Structures are given as C-alpha cells and as structure tokens.
Amino acid sequence: MKYDLHMHTFYSKCSNLKPQTILKLAKKKKLDGIAITDHHEIKGALEVKKLNKDKGFEVIVGEEISTNYGDVLVYYLNKKIDKIDFYEVSEEAKRQNALITIAHPFRTTLVHNHRFKLPLEKVKHNIDAIECFNARTLPGDNKKANEAAEKLKVAKTGGSDSHFLFEIGTAHTIFEGSLRTALKRKQTKIAGTIMFGAFGGVLSYLRKKIF
Ligand SMILES: [Zn+2]
Ligand SMILES: [Zn+2]
Structure with a gap:
C-alpha cells in the first residue's frame, strides 16, 4: 500500500487545492490512500471522504494541529480537535481511537522554525x-527525524504536505495490510522527493502574505 499522509485543501489558508481535484489526482498517481490534514479543520477531509466512492481507495480524516510544542498530525478523527496543549491533543486522539504523529519535527526554513520543542x-x-x-x-532535517524514530523505536510516516497540485503524491508511507496495524507494529516505510515541495513552500508563503 502506498499512502500520502499529509495534504491540505483550500480550508487551509496556505493551500488552493479543491477536494475533488485532490481525489482525482491521488488516484491518477496510483496511491492507495490519502490523509487530508488541514490546519485546525476537518471539513475538507470530510468532503474528500464523501466524494470517494472507490472501496479500494482509503480517505483518512485527519487534522494538522499546531500545539504549544509544535505541529502534530492526527488520523482517523470523528470530530475536530480544538485543543492546543500537546498532551491534551494526544489524550483526545486516544479517546477518539485516532493516531497521532509528530509532523516534520526538525523542520527549519529561512523564514520559520517548525521544530518540535520537546525532546x-x-x-x-x-x-x-x-x-x-x-x-x-x-x-x-528529514534525516534527523528518521534517526530519532529508529533510535526511539517509533513508527515512521511520510507525506507530501501538499498545498498545490504538483505536490500531490510526492512522498509516501508504504506498508502491507492496514495502516493502523502497520503503525502499531512499526512496519511502515517511507519514500519521496522534496523537489516539488520546495517550490510549493515558497508559493504557500506568498499566498498567506497576499490573502
Ligand atoms: Zn506543519
Ligand atoms: Zn502541513
């Protein structure tokens, strides 16, 4: 299975992706599933899930939450999480039987520091x-995350962090069977390219400045 576990729809200020466009393109790119992870919102994810009629393709309702210590991604949500405290978010994810991953824990860019602030x-x-x-x-920065996961024996996820068309499917989480089981057993692998994301990052920055 090949899933892209990090994407934004136009419900995120920094993205212009329409739910139907994401679905169409993800399938064209031969992905088996995707997670929609808008910033503090799940409306886009619910829309994509509703649009998907293909039983062989999974749409995961997710959310990217900027907690007090940094960004996390939560998967398999029933309800949006409104909390900001990392530990409360983690508790709420457990209550919903959702899964939580630390997003880009070591990311630094010219304009931002997105590092996760706890060890x-x-x-x-x-x-x-x-x-x-x-x-x-x-x-x-990806390498550091990879080394940390290996050292701490924590499962790995990969995702494009797509905000624009050309980014969809440029990074993946690869596994056999169900994602939930593969993560529990720490049997996921990751792959991808950053060639398109670098350009996307600049566009998102401009989009946020303009709108
Ligand atoms: Zn983020
Ligand atoms: Zn993101």
Missing part, C-alpha cells in the same frame, strides 16, 4: 509515529 524521547509514549519524510522539509 522526542519525552513524548514517545504519547504518539504513534514520527513523520520522517515530509516533502517540504530539507533532507538533513
């Missing part, structure tokens, strides 16, 4: 995975 070792029992390949993150 990953401290939170390893509060999470299900670490995002070890994010297509909008520098190779060195």
Whole structure:
C-alpha cells in the first residue's frame, strides 16, 4: 500500500487545492490512500471522504494541529480537535481511537522554525509515529527525524504536505495490510522527493502574505 499522509485543501489558508481535484489526482498517481490534514479543520477531509466512492481507495480524516510544542498530525478523527496543549491533543486522539504523529519535527526554513520543542524521547509514549519524510522539509532535517524514530523505536510516516497540485503524491508511507496495524507494529516505510515541495513552500508563503 502506498499512502500520502499529509495534504491540505483550500480550508487551509496556505493551500488552493479543491477536494475533488485532490481525489482525482491521488488516484491518477496510483496511491492507495490519502490523509487530508488541514490546519485546525476537518471539513475538507470530510468532503474528500464523501466524494470517494472507490472501496479500494482509503480517505483518512485527519487534522494538522499546531500545539504549544509544535505541529502534530492526527488520523482517523470523528470530530475536530480544538485543543492546543500537546498532551491534551494526544489524550483526545486516544479517546477518539485516532493516531497521532509528530509532523516534520526538525523542520527549519529561512523564514520559520517548525521544530518540535520537546525532546522526542519525552513524548514517545504519547504518539504513534514520527513523520520522517515530509516533502517540504530539507533532507538533513528529514534525516534527523528518521534517526530519532529508529533510535526511539517509533513508527515512521511520510507525506507530501501538499498545498498545490504538483505536490500531490510526492512522498509516501508504504506498508502491507492496514495502516493502523502497520503503525502499531512499526512496519511502515517511507519514500519521496522534496523537489516539488520546495517550490510549493515558497508559493504557500506568498499566498498567506497576499490573502
Ligand atoms: Zn506543519
Ligand atoms: Zn502541513
């Protein structure tokens, strides 16, 4: 199975992707599933899920939450999580039987510092995975995430962090069977390219400045 576990619709200010466009393109790129992870919103994810009529393709309702310590991705949500405190978000994810991964824990860019502010070792029992390949993150920073996951024996996820068409499917989480089981057993693999995400990052920055 090949899933892209990090994407934004136009419900995120920094993206212009329409739900139907994401679905169409993800299938064209031969993905088996996607997670929609808008910033503090699940409306786009619910729309994509509703549009999907293909039983062989999974749409996961997710959310990217900027917690007090940094960004996390939550998968398989029934309800939007409104909390900001990392530990409360982790608790609420458990209550909903959702899964939680730390997004791009070491990401730094010219304009932002998106690093997760707690040592990953401290939170390893509060999470299900670490995002070890994010297509909008520098190779060195992805490598650090990968090394941390290996050292702490935490499962890995990968995602494109798509905000624009050309980014969809440029990073993946690869596994056999169900995602949930593969993450629990720490049997997921990651792959991708950052060639498109770098350009997407610049466009998102401009979009946020203009709108
Ligand atoms: Zn983020
Ligand atoms: Zn994101």
